[in-house]
Amino acid sequence: MNIFLTGGAGYIGSIAARKLLESGHQVTVFDSLVTGYKEAIPEGASFIQGDLGDKKTLQTALGGTQFDAVMHFAAFIEAGESMVKPQKYYQNKLINSTNLIDSTLKAGIKHFVLSSTAAVYQSSDEPLSEESPLGPVNVYGHTKLMIEQVLEFYKEIHGLRYAALRYFNAAGALPDQGEAHQPESHLIPLVLQVPLGKRENIKIFGTDYPTPDGTCIRDYIHISDLVSAHLLALNALDDHDKLIYNLGNGKGYSVREVINTAREVTGHPIPAIETERRSGDSPHLVASSDKIRTELGWEPDIPEIIDIIQSAWSWHQSHPDGYKS
Numbered sequence: 674m675n676i677f678l679t680g681g682a683g684y685i686g687s688i689a690a691r692k693l694l695e696s697g698h699q700v701t702v703f704d705s706l707v708t709g710y711k712e713a714i715p716e717g718a719s720f721i722q723g724d725l726g727d728k729k730t731l732q733t734a735l736g737g738t739q740f741d742a743v744m745h746f747a748a749f750i751e752a753g754e755s756m757v758k759p760q761k762y763y764q765n766k767l768i769n770s771t772n773l774i775d776s777t778l779k780a781g782i783k784h785f786v787l788s789s790t791a792a793v794y795q796s797s798d799e800p801l802s803e804e805s806p807l808g809p810v811n812v813y814g815h816t817k818l819m820i821e822q823v824l825e826f827y828k829e830i831h832g833l834r835y836a837a838l839r840y841f842n843a844a845g846a847l848p849d850q851g852e853a854h855q856p857e858s859h860l861i862p863l864v865l866q867v868p869l870g871k872r873e874n875i876k877i878f879g880t881d882y883p884t885p886d887g888t889c890i891r892d893y894i895h896i897s898d899l900v901s902a903h904l905l906a907l908n909a910l911d912d913h914d915k916l917i918y919n920l921g922n923g924k925g926y927s928v929r930e931v932i933n934t935a936r937e938v939t940g941h942p943i944p945a946i947e948t949e950r951r952s953g954d955s956p957h958l959v960a961s962s963d964k965i966r967t968e969l970g971w972e973p974d975i976p977e978i979i980d981i982i983q984s985a986w987s988w989h990q991s992h993p994d995g996y997k998s
């Protein structure tokens with residue numbers, strides 16, 4: 674297939690682009706490089722530098738070749754920041770994605786794959802299924818839910834087929850491709866900055882949540898497993914007009930457990946400082962991924978947190994400054 678892939682200079686998009694190329698697909702990356710790196714775009718992908726907010730450039734890019742599908746990874750990703758600067762997120766995600774969805778249709782492309790998120794759900798003590806109550810607690814999650822709803826209406830009105838993949842926390846790395854967010858806001862790379870000598874300690878935001886050790890619990894999915902699900906979903910769109918799947922391991926780890934595992938992997942004491950809760954954090958977000966396992970036969974190859982953290986640690990050790998090293 675010929676794929677138009679937004680956000681392919683970022684963490685997840687660049688690894689998805691690589692796996693698509695390795696599976697024999699053609700890939701055109703569309704990315705503004707606002708938070709991504711040209712060096713992350715895999716060899717063999719075409720690259721168009723452009724902003725999704727620039728409708729003209731986007732339509733020209735989409736109309737230049739006959740694409741079979743759009744895979745949409747480009748977005749700002751900081752839930753905490755979305756509660757301080759909501760407009761930045763509604764613009765970058767809701768408005769830009771609506772532009773993209775409409776331009777996809779105008780270019781005659783009928784398949785669309787969206788990077789969605791666990792943040793569309795209400796927090797729950799139980800693993801979240803696709804039927805669990807929706808209820809984003811931050812603007813980041815709200816925008817993703819609205820993009821899913823736009824896709825649903827485009828399916829009904831125009832026959833656009835879509836997959837919305839609701840990621841729990843993407844983590845880990847390949848030996849030469851990994852997480853390089855600036856600033857970093859994700860727990861595993863932040864924790865690993867301590868043994869790398871880039872920060873003195875790790876902050877724990879909130880120790881009074883209703884969880885066994887008082888800290889937030891999250892589900893971590895290895896980047897390779899996340900990307901393999903995209904390839905399955907892309908193929909399955911030939912037979913389905915709508916696919917919504919959770920992507921996670923089904924196991925939750927508290928902030929304290931992640932820090933302890935990182936101590937074990939790195940052999941560093943990693944001092945932790947306990948501080949106040951942050952706005953917009955759900956206490957417990959863990960996936961039930963039974964639906965994609967049953968319907969598409971997806972299985973994670975790297976389900977254990979220790980292996981996920983080990984792969985991230987190897988990447989950060991060999992690339993301490995991300996794609997700049």
Ligand SMILES: NC(=O)c1ccc[n+]([C@@H]2O[C@H](COP(=O)([O-])OP(=O)(O)OC[C@H]3O[C@@H](n4cnc5c(N)ncnc54)[C@H](O)[C@@H]3O)[C@@H](O)[C@H]2O)c1
Nearest residue numbers: 680682683684685705706707708709724725747748788843
């Ligand atoms: N990382 C996670 O754990 C996680 C969890 C749930 C969902 N997601 C979603 O996955 C997607 C990818 O996340 P990531 O971690 O790879 O983020 P990232 O910041 O590494 O990559 C995002 C890419 O999008 C590009 N971009 C942003 N705005 C753009 C615009 N207006 N026009 C063109 N390009 C633009 C950036 O330059 C960057 O290369 C996002 O949609 C995110 O919401 C990520």
